[in-house]
Amino acid sequence: MTPPRAAVIAGASAAGLAAADGLRDGGWTGTITVLGEERRPPYDRTMLSKGLLVQPAAQPLPLRTPEQLAERGIDLQVGHAARGLDIDRRLVVTGDGGVLPYDALILATGSRPRTMTTVDGLPLPGLGTVEDLELLRDLVDAARTVTLIGTGFISLEIAAALRARHVQVTVLGADTLPLAGCLGDQVARWLWDQHRTHGVDGHLGRKVISVGGGPGDFLVHLEDGSVHHGDVALAGIGVVPCDEWLIGSGVRRRGGVLCDAAGRTGVPDVWAAGDLARTDGESPGQTLGFGHWTNAVEQGRNVGLNVARGEANAYHGPRTFWTEQYGHTIRSIGTREPGDLDETVEGDVASGEFVVLHHGRDGTWHGVTACRRDRALRGYRRLLLARAPLADAHALARQQLSSPTS
């Protein structure tokens, strides 16, 4: 009798767990082992920078209950990280020196915040784990002023949360208008105005050269020679893939693990899912990721289904993300390409209730961003999934305006 086939999922991430579910939903009858680096069961990371930083003690919710995992025959091993891979002998090497044979391996170790250190080598705190959250809460409790380096989503969500705690916040970054690249100028300007209205100070359009000082008085030096003091300095400068454990393994990497739209890495029976995975984009050298929650879950599930069914179906779901700041929830579906026009088709950006389409000057439609129009989004998502032309989006907007659903 042959032993059951073994699926190993490296990374107890949202994508890793979705892949495990996809395996079972696809009919996988073998074992499923999920390796997680953190000592606690996987939890909802999206809450870290959203509601949780405002609250004094609340913890993020676990992504699966022990009962759910047991029911599906998923063996979750926390505090047990993948540290190496032997693709010839089909073994994953783990942090305790053990080896785990696999028939199918799904790489889903995700990403972590990019780190930044002071001139004295002191790492600035970021926000990627519960431990980071707890450290940040302690720091913020004792701080009057916080300097935030970086103008991405996480950074701005942290700024909004800190203002709710009445901490003075200064945001520093090279972009002149935060998030303009992915939301468009009008929405980005409106959102940044919310920050200004809530008392956030910004020194934008100037690169950070170095950070000196230490706890109690950090000194951030900008390229224009200005120096900004803060009791606490935080780094919110994007994420890096957790893929160094694959160096020398034979798995191709470029800003993450390269794979096709089905999730295949090119190494037999080794797949990639979620934040770690990159597919080739349309232009040479460009890679695209699945770094946002919805895409990580759906692409991870698709990989699990493919492995179980012996198929190679591509995942083409439109990029989807959301952010919450000052009680406004902004959602985007699809992309905004450089140089895109931003056309308001429902509501009015200044009122905080809107639907904005992002499209090229040639009329190619790429994406949609909306606020307080959640009910309108299903139609646009379906059109984007079907790669519908801009005219269809215009028609939908006219139809939704004439019979409002919200």
Added chain:
Amino acid sequence: MNGRTRIVVDATRCQAYGLCVAVHPDVFDVPAGSPIAVVLRDVVDADDVADVEQAVRVCPAQALSLQSAGDR
């Protein structure tokens, strides 16, 4: 299986993120001021099931579940 499904929102988990509303607004809503999502019609047709299943999967709080409503 008659294709009819009951949707359950776990009020202890729901964070009112509203991802489910964006996926299927005919079924889910987060009314202004509500701390949790509400189900507008808790039994859906087979046509709706694909989107509702997606909403269940992508809920970061894992607050949604489906139960077969049984034959009636």
